[in-house]
Amino acid sequence: MRIRSYHIKKPVRLFGLMIVGAIVLFLLLNVVFPLPDNVEYSTIVTDDRDAVINAYLTRDEKWRMKTELEEISPLLRKTIVAKEDRYFYYHPGVNVLAIGRAMVKNLVRIKRTSGASTITMQVARMLEPRKRTLPAKFLEMFRALQLEWKYSKNEILQLYLNLVPYGGNIEGVKAASLLYFKKNPDHLSLSEITALSIIPNRPSSLVMGQNNEVIVQERNRWLHQFAKEKVFTPKEIEDALAEPLSANRGMVPHYVPHLSYKLKKEANRYLIKTNIHLNTQLKVEKLVEDYVRSLRLNNIRNAAVVIIDNKTHKVITYVGSGSFADTIDGGQVNGAAAIRQPGSTLKPLLYGVCIDEGLLTPKTIINDVPINYSGYAPENYDQKFNGYVSVAYALEHSLNIPSVKCLQLLGKEQLVNQLAALDFKQVKKDRNKLGLSMILGGCGTTLEELTGLFSAFANEGVYERPEYVRGNTGANLDRGRKRVEVLSKAASYMISDILSQVNRPDFPLNWQATERMPKIAWKTGTSYGRRDAWSIGYNKHFTVGIWVGNFSAQGVPELSGANTATPLLFKIFNTIDYDSDAGWFAPPEDCALRQVCSVSGLPPSPYCTNLILDYFIPLVSSTATCQHMQEVKVSVDSSISFCNDCAPASGYIKKLYPLIAPEMQDFYEANSIAYQKIPPHNPECEKIFRGDAPVITSPLNGNEYFISKQDPEPLQLSATAGNDVTKLYWYINDRFYKATGVHEKQFFIPTEGAVKISCTDDKGRNRNVRISVRYVNM
Structure with a gap:
């Protein structure tokens, strides 16, 4: 029995060893010759x-x-x-x-x-x-x-x-x-x-x-x-x-070509799920193609559109050019992702941030007159000046000088940081090179970025990163959810209220089809040299961004945000949100009304007579009262004024005079506009006043000037001073040069090297600037 049992167990063991050996061999071969299963898919x-x-x-x-x-x-x-x-x-x-x-x-x-x-x-x-x-x-x-x-x-x-x-x-x-x-x-x-x-x-x-x-x-x-x-x-x-069989080989659909190609380059997956609403996409593509065709007589050959659903923050339409099939005018270039100059489209953000910082309210008055910041002298679009304007007027009319003043007041870094937080890539990259001109378009942005920014205004000031794709595709446009509070609800509402007014110069000419168009807020922009026209609008439902221009960056005299881009914006809103019954944005709880002086836009003082209502943010907006008028002691004939130290015991009267900034005085003088001046101060008074010294506007502090040895040209001396100043005294290298009236301009030929220039007003207030001069052969 033992012998038989041994003969039975031996084959079983042998068979088991063979099975184990086969498994080990398979596993070894599986490692040495791995499965070629790395399949590439479309x-x-x-x-x-x-x-x-x-x-x-x-x-x-x-x-x-x-x-x-x-x-x-x-x-x-x-x-x-x-x-x-x-x-x-x-x-x-x-x-x-x-x-x-x-x-x-x-x-x-x-x-x-x-x-x-x-x-x-x-x-x-x-x-x-x-x-x-x-x-x-x-x-x-x-x-x-x-x-x-x-x-x-x-x-x-x-x-x-x-x-x-x-x-x-x-x-x-x-x-x-x-x-x-x-x-x-x-x-x-x-x-x-x-x-x-x-x-x-x-x-x-x-x-x-x-x-x-x-x-x-x-x-x-x-x-x-x-x-x-x-x-x-x-x-x-x-x-x-x-069931009949009538199938033929068809074509693979090639819709939304610009976004599809962009995502294909950026993604590392075979399946990219976008949020594109195809019906809306095709309608807008047809509108854009027809509209661009109508512009070609003016040498304007392309346009791009991005539409965001404000409720879901999804990008539902993306048009990169007038026609992807256009091989003559670069139809395959993606205008929505191209870096362009934004013109005036960043102004709403600037004013909104200033409101949140307590620097401004919609009725705050700003001086729209010539200014010069270290050689940078911005001009308005129409090269005109408007004097006193409110913030609301400045934004409605897209005035350049008030926006540059506000950026100087706010600080460039704060605006740059805000844009960097909103994924403005080129602004991030160039942040150390940007200056005050960025608010007039002196920076690089894309239509994608600007449309995302404006969708924040429609979302009570909160930026939600636009969703181009669903799921994790590995694409650059799919970077996960991002939420940034750009503005407070109150500031966002104030900006939307201003931008929704229709009585503005950037309302397109001869535009009639607005009867059934939904109420929208919009901002236009035109870049330097008329190379880019922008119009970006929004309501509760959608944010629509429009860019019109040439991919070659060719400037066109007829190109403007108001008359070139905005008609297309209106057409699109008429198509995607026609006769909408959506309500408008309501004032939030932190947005209140107060009476302000119409002259300054500040809470009134006893001297303010004309009051208007203005929005403000309690505990944030400035509570400084209006100081546009001051009471001055003057002689009975109003020929001289007195300070408290030199006023006689009797023989004087008190009169109200407007406080006019030096830059406004220059504006009035240059345009022959009469204004009320404070009489010259009592010449017998020996008090030296403290306060605002004259501001030297020429030459500019810290600049280097090159003068021809053969034909030296003199440098101009000019300054602005207070309303109560009548005389200015100029000194060159601490030596008296000349006395002039406040608005008179003088000239001098400087010596080579470092030059100190001083200006003292008739109240004893002084200001210095230093320049360097080099004589060269020209």
């Missing part, structure tokens, strides 16, 4: 409803679109398994019984009549194509075992459906479904699935659209086979047999 771009709106060929020029597991419907799975490998879910990748049956049939008939390739083996062959030889078959079996080791059955079926050839350069059921039937694979009928399933057997002779009759015959043969094997019900087979 990049697919979908809209907000997951419909394919664009796709791109793989590097080997194939339409190979990945079919997701959820797109493999039960009908598709059942049909493919029944036709290709009915025991797919039961074998380990190699069907030994089928191989044995095939060998017997082939030996009996002395030719190859039956194969035994499982779905897994077919996947192995498609991953590693080679001639069909016996060694190749054994390699297929090994690869099939590797596939079964690494993937689940459903994942192997997914690989099969992604790799199976359908003629030409079409691979995979998704590409075939879209190109032949214009639908996703989970929407295919039994008839369509069966018709597709027979093409891989003869992809060169069964061409959809050319051999449809033959395909129908083969389809019906397989449907009868399914009926015989009771795979489907008689009713399902009957309906499938009756």
Whole structure:
């Protein structure tokens, strides 16, 4: 018995060792010869409803679109398994019984009549194509075992459906479904699935659209086979047999080309799910193309549009040019992502930040007169000056000088930091180079960035990063959620209230179709040299950004934000939000009303007579009272004024005089505008006054001046002084030079080297500047 037991155990041990050895060998070979399963798929771009709106060929020029597991419907799975490998879910990748049956049939008939390739083996062959030889078959079996080791059955079926050839350069059921039937694979009928399933057997002779009759015959043969094997019900087979086949190879959709291409370059995935609303996209594309065509007579050849849904913060429309197919005027250039000069479009943000800092309110008065900041002398768009203007007027009329003054008051760094926090890339990059001119367009921005900024005004001052894509695509435009409080609710409401007024100069000429247009707030901008025209508008529903111009940066005299970009803005709002019943923004709790003096926009003093209402932010807005009038002691004939130290005991009267800034006095003098002056101070008074000294406007402090040796030109001396000053005294290098009236300009020829220039008014207040002078041969 012991001898018999020993003889039984020995073969069992040997068999066990063989199994273990085979497993070890397989694992070793699996490491040495890894599975070549790194499949490249076509990049697919979908809209907000997951419909394919664009796709791109793989590097080997194939339409190979990945079919997701959820797109493999039960009908598709059942049909493919029944036709290709009915025991797919039961074998380990190699069907030994089928191989044995095939060998017997082939030996009996002395030719190859039956194969035994499982779905897994077919996947192995498609991953590693080679001639069909016996060694190749054994390699297929090994690869099939590797596939079964690494993937689940459903994942192997997914690989099969992604790799199976359908003629030409079409691979995979998704590409075939879209190109032949214009639908996703989970929407295919039994008839369509069966018709597709027979093409891989003869992809060169069964061409959809050319051999449809033959395909129908083969389809019906397989449907009868399914009926015989009771795979489907008689009713399902009957309906499938009756379904006609009229499919032809179509084209892959190429909608939203600029955004699709941008995302394809930035993404590292084959599937990019955008938030594009295709119906709105196509309407806006048609509007833009027609509008640009009408501008070509004026040599204006392109436009770009970005639309954000303010409720969801999703980008629903993205148009990069007038026509992507336009090869003459650079239609494939993406104008929405191009870095351009923003013109005046940053002014609403500046004024809003100043309101939040307590520096301004809508009715605050600013002097719109010539200024000079270390050589930078901005001018208004129309090269005119308006004197006293309110903040609201300055923003409505897009005045340049008040905005530069406000930026100087706020500080450039604060605005730069705000824009950097809102992902303005070029501003971030150039932050150390930017100056006061940035508020007039002296910086680089994109339409994407500006539209995102304005959507914050529609969101109570809170910036939500615009969502171009859904899910993690690895694209630069998909950087996760970002929320930044740009402005307070109150400041945002004040800016929206100002920008929604229609009685403004940037309302487009001859625009009639506004009866049913929703109420919007909008801001225009025109860059230096008339190269870029902007108009960005918003309401509760949408923010729409418009850029119009030439990609060549050619300036056009007729180009302006008001008359070139805004008509397109209105057309788009009329289309996407026509006759909207959406209400307007309501004043928030932190936005209150108060009475202010109409002359200064500040809370009134006893001398203020004309009062108006103005919005303000309690505990934030300045409470300094109006000082536009002052009481002055003057002689009975009003010829001289007295200070408290030199006023006589009697023989004087008190009169009110306006306090006029020196720059406004210069403006009045230059434009021959009469204004009330404080009489000269008592010449017998010996008191030296403290207060604002004269401001030397020429020459500029710290500048270096080059003067020709052959023909030296004199430098101008000019300064501004208070309303109570009548005389200025000039000193060059601490030596008296000349006495002048306040508004008189004098000239002098300086010596070479460092020069100190001093100006003292008749109250004893002094200001110095220092310059350097070099004489050169010119």
